[in-house]
Amino acid sequence: MNNNEIIDHVVVPGTFDPVTFGHLDVIRRARRLFPKVTVGVAASARKHGVGPTFSLDKRVQMIRDALVEEGISERVDVQPFTGLLVGFCEEVGAGGVVKGLRAMTDFEYELQQADLNYHLSPDMESIFVMSSPEYGCVSSSIVRELASLGSDVSFLVPPSVERCLRERFGKGAR
Numbered sequence: 803m804n805n806n807e808i809i810d811h812v813v814v815p816g817t818f819d820p821v822t823f824g825h826l827d828v829i830r831r832a833r834r835l836f837p838k839v840t841v842g843v844a845a846s847a848r849k850h851g852v853g854p855t856f857s858l859d860k861r862v863q864m865i866r867d868a869l870v871e872e873g874i875s876e877r878v879d880v881q882p883f884t885g886l887l888v889g890f891c892e893e894v895g896a897g898g899v900v901k902g903l904r905a906m907t908d909f910e911y912e913l914q915q916a917d918l919n920y921h922l923s924p925d926m927e928s929i930f931v932m933s934s935p936e937y938g939c940v941s942s943s944i945v946r947e948l949a950s951l952g953s954d955v956s957f958l959v960p961p962s963v964e965r966c967l968r969e970r971f972g973k974g975a976r
């Protein structure tokens with residue numbers, strides 16, 4: 803059976819540890835394409851045996867602050883979630899998931915996730931936007947590494963996130 807409903811609400815999911823200009827670029831694009839966007843912040847207990855650097859509450863707050871700072875908070879809600887992404891989408895009433903693609907390595911990973919999500923919830927659309935070339939090299943792990951080594955990260959994250967990195971890494975982050 804086909805679902806022909808028009809999608810008016812999407813989720814932009816991620817761990818956002820922390821949110822970067824790359825994520826904000828994807829949220830900005832999703833917001834141009836759909837009337838309502840929910841940023842879904844995954845609890846993401848462990849990745850490679852290590853938990854996120856920032857607490858779930860802090861990651862949610864950093865995104866809310868960054869959206870205001872970037873002037874894209876209208877029509878964008880930010881909510882934490884635990885469990886399955888498709889379950890969260892159903893909970894908030896979203897018909898699709900929007901993610902950014904930077905390189906072929908992203909594509910393989912995202913295709914696998916999209917396939918999995920399709921099997922879990924066939925009506926949930928997986929929608930991809932191409933990252934702007936200037937954000938091709940941006941990732942949360944690179945931001946954390948540079949900040950912990952005392953490097954300037956102002957070209958990767960908004961000022962409010964930079965402040966949080968400085969608090970987290972102390973003198974490490976400039």
Ligand code: PNS
Binds near residue numbers: 844886887888915919
């Ligand atoms: O920013 P990330 O860490 O690449 O985001 C990955 C995320 C949170 C979108 C993905 O891990 C996810 O969907 N997690 C929720 C659990 C889930 O639904 N798993 C099955 C589909 S992969």
